[in-house]
Amino acid sequence: MIKRRAEIATSEPDAPLLGWEGMPREAVAIKGVGDALWFSFGPEPWPEALRALEARLAANPGFFTGGRAVLALGDRIVEEADLLALLALLNRFGLTLTGVLTDHPVTQALVRRLGLPLQSPPAAERAAESPELPLEPAWLVRRTLRAGHYLQVEGHLCVIGDIHPGAEVAATGDIIVWGRLLGTAHAGCGGDEAAAVYALELRPVQLRIGRYIARSPEEGRHSIPERAMVQNGQIIVEPWRTLSRLERWLGPLLGWP
Amino acid sequence: MSAQVITVTSGKGGVGKTTVTANLGMALALAGKKVVCIDADIGLRNLDVVLGLENRIVYDIVHVVEGRCRTRQALIRDKRAPNLWLMPAAQSRDKSAVKPEDMVRICEELRPEFDYILIDSAAGIEEGFRTALAPADLVLLVTNPEVAAVRDADRVIGLVEAMGKPTPKLIVNRLKLDMVRRGDMLDTSDVLEILAIELLGVIPEDEQVVVATNRGTPVVLEERSPAGQAFRAIARRLMGENVPLFLSEDGQGVWGWLRRLVRSGGGR
Numbered sequence: 122m123i124k125r126r127a128e129i130a131t132s133e134p135d136a137p138l139l140g141w142e143g144m145p146r147e148a149v150a151i152k153g154v155g156d157a158l159w160f161s162f163g164p165e166p167w168p169e170a171l172r173a174l175e176a177r178l179a180a181n182p183g184f185f186t187g188g189r190a191v192l193a194l195g196d197r198i199v200e201e202a203d204l205l206a207l208l209a210l211l212n213r214f215g216l217t218l219t220g221v222l223t224d225h226p227v228t229q230a231l232v233r234r235l236g237l238p239l240q241s242p243p244a245a246e247r248a249a250e251s252p253e254l255p256l257e258p259a260w261l262v263r264r265t266l267r268a269g270h271y272l273q274v275e276g277h278l279c280v281i282g283d284i285h286p287g288a289e290v291a292a293t294g295d296i297i298v299w300g301r302l303l304g305t306a307h308a309g310c311g312g313d314e315a316a317a318v319y320a321l322e323l324r325p326v327q328l329r330i331g332r333y334i335a336r337s338p339e340e341g342r343h344s345i346p347e348r349a350m351v352q353n354g355q356i357i358v359e360p361w362r363t364l365s366r367l368e369r370w371l372g373p374l375l376g377w378p
Numbered sequence: 379m380s381a382q383v384i385t386v387t388s389g390k391g392g393v394g395k396t397t398v399t400a401n402l403g404m405a406l407a408l409a410g411k412k413v414v415c416i417d418a419d420i421g422l423r424n425l426d427v428v429l430g431l432e433n434r435i436v437y438d439i440v441h442v443v444e445g446r447c448r449t450r451q452a453l454i455r456d457k458r459a460p461n462l463w464l465m466p467a468a469q470s471r472d473k474s475a476v477k478p479e480d481m482v483r484i485c486e487e488l489r490p491e492f493d494y495i496l497i498d499s500a501a502g503i504e505e506g507f508r509t510a511l512a513p514a515d516l517v518l519l520v521t522n523p524e525v526a527a528v529r530d531a532d533r534v535i536g537l538v539e540a541m542g543k544p545t546p547k548l549i550v551n552r553l554k555l556d557m558v559r560r561g562d563m564l565d566t567s568d569v570l571e572i573l574a575i576e577l578l579g580v581i582p583e584d585e586q587v588v589v590a591t592n593r594g595t596p597v598v599l600e601e602r603s604p605a606g607q608a609f610r611a612i613a614r615r616l617m618g619e620n621v622p623l624f625l626s627e628d629g630q631g632v633w634g635w636l637r638r639l640v641r642s643g644g645g646r
Contacts, residue, residue, distance in 0.1 A: 266536075267535050267536035268530070268532040268533040268536065269532075269533040269536055285572065286572070287533065
C-alpha cells in the first residue's frame with residue numbers, strides 16, 4: 122500500500138509537516154516523499170526520540186501498516202542496539218524499511234554491516250525534488266527460458282534472453298522480452314486486457330492477453346521489435362519503433378506486419 | 379592422471395546416444411587415450427552390443443554398487459583398442475539400482491586411472507538421467523535434426539543447467555545432406571538457432587553405422603566411412619585440437635552464406 126503526502130495531511134491535520142531542511146519541532150518528523158514515509162531524527166537523545174516516535178505511531182496504528190519507511194538520521198552517531206530497537210518498532214507497526222540516510226561515517230558503516238539499504242544523500246535529495254513518478258512492480262529474469270520452463274508472476278515481467286518454443290511465461294501485467302519470444306506468453310493473466318507483450322523478435326507459438334488468444338500470425342522472420350495488444354476485441358501486433366522509409370517499403374515484401 | 383567425466387545424453391530416445399558413446403570412446407582410445415565407457419542405461423543395456431563385447435560380461439555396474447565385485451572386475455577390456463574399457467549395465471534390474479551418489483563414487487574411483495570416462499545415459503529425464511549426470515564434468519547432448527528431438531533437447535539443456543552443470547555441447551546426429559539440400563530437413567544452423575549452445579560436431583547419415591552396429595564394430599574403425607570421420611573429428615575436438623566443423627555441403631564463409639540465403643528465398 123502506498124502512502125501519499127496528501128493522505129498524511131488529511132489524516133493528521135495538526136501534525137507538524139516540516140521540510141527536510143527545516144528544524145523539526147518534534148523529536149521525529151514524519152513526511153511523505155514519493156511512495157515512502159521519511160522519519161527525520163533531530164538532535165534529541167535517542168530514547169526520547171524513540172518514545173516520541175512510538176507515541177506518534179501508536180496514535181494511529183493501522184495507518185502505517187504496509188508502508189515504506191526511510192530513516193533520515195542526519196549526522197548523529199547511532200548505536201547498533203538503538204538502531205535495532207528502532208527497526209523492531211517500525212516492524213511492529215508494519216512498516217518496511219526501504220532506505221537509511223546518514224551523513225556520519227560510523228553510522229554509515231553500521232548500516233552497511235547490518236545489510237540495510239543505505240541511500241546516499243545526493244540521490245535521496247534528488248528523489249525528494251523530482252516530481253512523483255508512477256512505479257509499478259516488475260520481475261526481471263536474466264536467462265533463456267527453455268522448453269519445459271514455466272514462469273508466472275504478479276506484476277510485470279521482463280526477460281533478458283530468449284523464450285524458446287515449449288516454454289511459457291505469464292504475468293498479471295505486461296511482458297517484455299529483450300530477445301526472441303518463440304514460446305507462449307500470457308500478459309494480463311489476471312484479466313487485464315490493457316496489458317501488452319513486447320519482444321525484439323515476436324514469433325510466439327501462442328500469445329494471450331487477458332482472455333484473448335492468438336496463434337502466431339504467420340511464418341517468417343520478424344527482425345524488428347514488435348508489440349502485441351488488444352484492439353477492438355482482437356490481439357494486434359505492430360512495430361515497436363518507428364520504421365524507416367526503406368523498412369516501410371521493404372516490410373510487406375519480407376512478411377512483416 | 380585425472381579423467382574428464384563426459385556424459386552423453388539426449389531428450390528423445392533413439393537419437394544415437396549409444397552409437398555416439400561407443401564411437402567417441404573408440405576414437406579417443408585409438409588416439410592413445412585411456413578410456414572407460416560406462417553404460418548407465420540400467421535394465422536396457424546395449425553399449426556392450428554396439429561395442430561387440432556382450433559375450434564377455436561377467437560382472438556389471440549393479441554388482442559393483444551392491445559390493446558383489448570390485449570395480450576393476452566389472453571392467454571389460456576391448457581387444458581391438460587395448461586402451462578402451464567398458465563397464466556394462468545390468469540387464470535384469472531397473473534404474474533405481476544405481477543412485478547418483480553410486481555413480482559419483484564409481485567415477486571417483488576410476489578417475490585416477492583413466493583420461494576419459496564416458497557415460498551413456500538413459501533416455502528420458504527420470505531418475506536414470508540424474509544418475510548419469512551426477513559425476514559429469516562435460517555433458518554432450520545428442521539430437522537429430524528433427525523438431526521433436528530438438529524440442530526435447532532444449533528441455534534437457536534447461537534441466538542440466540538447473541542441476542548446476544555447465545551448458546551441454548551439441549552433437550547433431552544423422553544429418554541427411556540430400557534432404558537438407560532439398561529443404562526437407564532442418565539444417566545444423568536451424569538446430570543451433572533454436573538451442574543456442576556450442577556445436578561440437580555433426581555426424582552425417584551413414585548406412586555403414588547400421589552395419590557396424592549390428593556387427594559390434596564401431597564405425598570409427600572403418601577408415602572411409604563419413605560418419606567414422608565425423609566421430610574422429612569430434613574426438614580430436616574433445617582432446618583440445620582445433621578441427622574445423624563438418625557442416626553442410628554449402629559450407630561456411632561468404633559463398634555458403636549466400637547460397638543458403640538464395641535457397642531460403644530471402645525472408646525465410
